[in-house]
Amino acid sequence: MAKGQKPTINDVARISGVSKKTVSRVINKSPLLNQATREKVEAVIAELGYVPNPQARALALRRNFLIGLIHDNPNAQMVLGVQEGILDTIRKTEFALVVRPVDRYSPSLLDDIRHFIEQQRLYGVMLLPPLSERDDIADACRELGCTVVRMGSAKLDEDEHLVASNDRQAVSEAVAWLAELGHSRIGFIAGPEGFRSARERQEGFAEGMARAGLTPDPAIMARGTYRFESGRAAGEQLLSAKAPPTAVFSSNDEMAAGLLHAARERGLDVPEDLSIIGFDDTATAAHIWPPLTTVRWPIRTMASTAALKLIEPTSAGSQPSMFPSDLIRRASAVEYPG
Amino acid sequence: MAKGQKPTINDVARISGVSKKTVSRVINKSPLLNQATREKVEAVIAELGYVPNPQARALALRRNFLIGLIHDNPNAQMVLGVQEGILDTIRKTEFALVVRPVDRYSPSLLDDIRHFIEQQRLYGVMLLPPLSERDDIADACRELGCTVVRMGSAKLDEDEHLVASNDRQAVSEAVAWLAELGHSRIGFIAGPEGFRSARERQEGFAEGMARAGLTPDPAIMARGTYRFESGRAAGEQLLSAKAPPTAVFSSNDEMAAGLLHAARERGLDVPEDLSIIGFDDTATAAHIWPPLTTVRWPIRTMASTAALKLIEPTSAGSQPSMFPSDLIRRASAVEYPG
DNA sequence: TGCTTGTTGGAAACCGGTGTCAATCAGAGG
């Protein structure tokens, strides 16, 4: 091989005195191969520092080893957690992770996604909420020959193509806990309409209230967008009700932080005057004052499992698809003093 | 072409009645091509929905179109901002972004990075702090034939291979502003030793104090790790000094949040009793109470520029390499009442 | 010993593009 060039399979073959095919067999760990030959070739590979060209491999195999992560930044922590989880699985393999943030409001969203998959000839894609909730997107990916795994908060797809947290149950338990603490006027801030996670959490709230024998009061329930400002606005609405809540469950941490601001602006003390529970356990949750009691779902583990389902479809069935969440008890929710 | 198969350059050539080479010329916008032929071929391409196979292209061209983002999660917001910035630049091109979170404490870090680059045959990589501060990593990437652009907080490399924020100046101005507000006992929480950004911010602090005619007091200066807990610990130290500070500059937001907790735990009111300024303008900064005055640096723009330097080396020289930061004035820093 | 069977290794084609270089063609000039 020429100087400065990377060694190719031909170099390895020539130097070790065997054919390309034999080297290829070594690389692909073909079982029908003389042990001595294998070792000889492996020695040359090590010596040369040979690494198979993935593009050539992809071309010949008519498949490649790129998996795509398509998302519309629901939350930086979550996206990064997902990336780390995927890497946990693919780090030692030949797969690589290609990311593609998109804009879910773009009119060309579907075409953008199609173009991305076709252009890179992706092997598989992982969809994050809220994109993962759209069947049209998943279908478009599949039509292009892509394996799809969706991450969500409910059973959106077959188990082989899904990892989901059980939001409904988690919220239900969180609300039940508030009831145990003695709260009976429990408010709720819902997520945006059209989000599956928002619906699940809302149903979980209803379930938890029912379980505790409480009746939800529409006057202390509001809907937000999952953003900080909407949480603050919802908070103002709830706290100005005739009979304001003594505890509020917010459908995510960011809105919970907004609610906290609204409470502060009214001179309320949290948790003394108002208990708050959030959802997601973002970094913010632990860093605001008081530290936020919140629901944590196992992002990284879920993403890691999702990646496994993508690259090893055979074992996909035996992997879990529903994951439990934990209530992280911090200082923002306390016993009702009244 | 067979059913269910993606059309190839051969299909396009056959159907439009020209040679592969001509189709290739159309794809590559070769100028020496008859207009009529071009249009004819383009029509067939559109009709077939033909998309060139990037792996085949990469093989033939002996270069590919993958750029790698190597980082050790300094902060989720920042990493995601960088990803979005890079995509701003490459979205309409044939480049793709491959991410690789790594562990900077791993003894095999350098080999892991080398292996990643070789295995994927990356065209270029972008390094994020604190990894970007290590020359050995940048050198290793370059030895592998990779273009490198580093993101940092000081001039770490040639302009063509660098995007940096001017942390020193930004901190200096923030401190000067605290002085203008009437503070004279200004504390400082430094970042971890060995981080270039930590050093720059520390020097900026010294510079700002000097500019305001103030003398830094070692009793109200501490070092943290950029993590929340370390900020809290540093805060406890500073606030228990004989003559505690009336204002503190924290080298990042996360530590500023920790400091805020420490102040709260001592019954201090922020900003009434203690003004705080942070650095980074993470989401947390705006969501804690009181909203944090902080330094914002243009992550996304910088990342977008960095990507441009990677994919268009010719224009790299004419792109800026130093970027100014802004002081975002929120409620956590107020006039000294004394 | 001769024949069958199973391993192992090689030649050549192929995956889907691009580069080189020569062939072709139209219009200009003589």
Next chain:
DNA sequence: CCTCTGATTGACACCGGTTTCCAACAAGCA
């Protein structure tokens, strides 16, 4: 009408792998 020139276009090898098909060889069996 013929040659020359520049603009187009195509034939063919090649990028670095994998696969197909087949030959060579060793072991197992009668």
